[in-house]
Amino acid sequence: VDVEAPVSPHNAYAPAASGDLEETARQVRAEGGSVETATIDVRDSGKLDGFLERAVEAFGGRLDVVVANAGISNWNRFWEMDDDQWTTMIDVNLTGVWRTMKAATPLMIRAGNGGSMILVSSVAGLKALPGAAHYSAAKHGVVGLANAAAIELGEYNIRVNTVHPWAVDTPMARGAGYKTIYDAHPGFAASFTSVLPNLPVADTSDISNGIVWLASDLSRSVTGLQLTMDMGATKQ
Numbered sequence: 001v002d003v004e005a006p007v008s009p010h011n012a013y014a015p016a017a018s019g020d021l022e023e024t025a026r027q028v029r030a031e032g033g034s035v036e037t038a039t040i041d042v043r044d045s046g047k048l049d050g051f052l053e054r055a056v057e058a059f060g061g062r063l064d065v066v067v068a069n070a071g072i073s074n075w076n077r078f079w080e081m082d083d084d085q086w087t088t089m090i091d092v093n094l095t096g097v098w099r100t101m102k103a104a105t106p107l108m109i110r111a112g113n114g115g116s117m118i119l120v121s122s123v124a125g126l127k128a129l130p131g132a133a134h135y136s137a138a139k140h141g142v143v144g145l146a147n148a149a150a151i152e153l154g155e156y157n158i159r160v161n162t163v164h165p166w167a168v169d170t171p172m173a174r175g176a177g178y179k180t181i182y183d184a185h186p187g188f189a190a191s192f193t194s195v196l197p198n199l200p201v202a203d204t205s206d207i208s209n210g211i212v213w214l215a216s217d218l219s220r221s222v223t224g225l226q227l228t229m230d231m232g233a234t235k236q
């Protein structure tokens with residue numbers, strides 16, 4: 001599921017475009033997999049519910065793994081944001097994760113074979129990210145949501161964990177928004193950095209490898225974990 005459209009006028013990077021999901025589906029099919037996709041905004045509970053019902057039906061009634069990855073990023077000091085910049089961030093990056101889990105949970109419980117939910121947070125969900133207090137608040141909120149859900153879903157053998165990347169080479173990270181604010185306030189930049197000289201920025205596969213581990217039974221004893229994949233950035 002992806003919105004395949006611009007989400008906030010404050011985002012200073014290229015949005016996903018119409019056709020991107022189809023390209024993802026093409027790559028899955030090329031590997032011999034089956035896939036169902038839908039262009040949906042995670043702010044739309046009704047559409048999420050309807051799509052998940054249809055997709056679970058198409059896959060024989062099972063829903064084993066949920067990855068809540070949709071998110072946006074933009075920059076400003078907290079008192080200089082207008083209400084829309086703040087509320088859109090919380091609505092997508094925190095409430096969108098809750099809506100995704102809310103739509104998926106009854107189907108996972110009904111299927112009755114346990115499962116794994118992986119919520120994509122950020123280093124900003126563990127440590128302050130100056131210049132993006134709204135993003136940091138939303139990503140910290142994801143941790144609280146995950147850990148409460150891990151307890152509530154434990155009796156159904158559904159595990160809930162979060163992942164916490166630092167910089168990852170994606171369109172979001174290539175946006176220039178952070179540079180404007182960090183150039184104006186050089187002290188902000190001390191908050192994070194990779195401690196691995198050969199890996200200042202992660203590849204998407206560095207993150208998806210961790211997600212695959214959390215999705216698999218190799219991590220069957222793991223729930224309520226905050227998995228940092230941040231080149232040590234949160235330890236600085």
Ligand SMILES: NC(=O)c1ccc[n+]([C@@H]2O[C@H](COP(=O)([O-])OP(=O)(O)OC[C@H]3O[C@@H](n4cnc5c(N)ncnc54)[C@H](O)[C@@H]3O)[C@@H](O)[C@H]2O)c1
Nearest residue numbers: 002003016041042069070071122165167168170171172173
């Ligand atoms: N890139 C980084 O450095 C980095 C670091 C830490 C965490 N993250 C997190 O990783 C996740 C993926 O980000 P990315 O770097 O791949 O960014 P990206 O912009 O490349 O991809 C994000 C995807 O989410 C989709 N999306 C955004 N809002 C949506 C909505 N309302 N409904 C449905 N889909 C929506 C976008 O269309 C896009 O395809 C995000 O949650 C982000 O906060 C990214």
